Amino acid sequence: KQEVTQIPAALSVPEGENLVLNCSFTDSAIYNLQWFRQDPGKGLTSLLLIQSSQREQTSGRLNASLDKSSGRSTLYIAASQPGDSATYLCAVRPDAGNKLTFGGGTRVLVKP
Amino acid sequence: NAGVMQNPRHLVRRRGQEARLRCSPMKGHSHVYWYRQLPEEGLKFMVYLQKENIIDESGMPKERFSAEFPKEGPSILRIQQVVRGDSAAYFCASSQRPGQDLASGIYEQFFGPGTRLTVL
Secondary structure, three states: OOOEEEEOOEEEEEOOOOEEEEEEEOOOOEEEEEEEEEOOOOOEEEEEEEEOOOOEEEEOOEEEEEEOOOOEEEEEEOOOOHHHOEEEEEEEEEOOOOOOEEOOOEEEEEEO | OOOOEEEOOEEEEOOOOOEEEEEEOOOOOOEEEEEEEOOOOOEEEEEEEEOOEEEEOOOOOOOOEEEEOOOOOOEEEEEOOOOHHHOEEEEEEEEOOOOOOHHHOOOOOEEOOOEEEEEO
16 A cells, blocks of 8 residues: 655745755655645646656756655755745555555745 | 636535535546545545546545536535534546647646535
């Protein structure tokens, strides 16, 4: 059974600092991994999707890496801004099947 | 192209009543997924449907919960005789036909804004 863990559960940084969010998964038989952002009381916004054959994806200040064999992904957010404050979720889709397994999320606070 | 639509956005029910949550997938999407986010917990998969078929309901509670995705109209998640423990945010996602090979595309799941169910 796939388990996804995100560490830390919460993170507080001053504005301008780089953010590093970690995601680990127990079963490496994944099709892809996705990072989402969730604001309080809101839905999920997809940030980056990495196929299992890829090592990383970049979008603006965001960069996500994937090490499938070791079951890890890292989301980097450069030069953080107060608007980056949110909960960040990672989710994996298995090779067989389509349901996503989510981590518990990392709650980020960027202080001005 | 509108995104995934869910309604109502907020739903309040008393214990024992029924709750009906609706999800309209993105245009061109024929696959729908329901996830539940309990307070202070992560999102958990409930059920995966395509038109008129339940593909995977391994995450659905055994009693009181049912889901459908008819040929016409939105997908419905139905909770009978709600209890306080059903209070949660229910998210729907949709995708095109999921492909297992890269050549057929990624078929990413796109999420709706959620329905927040409160059971009094």
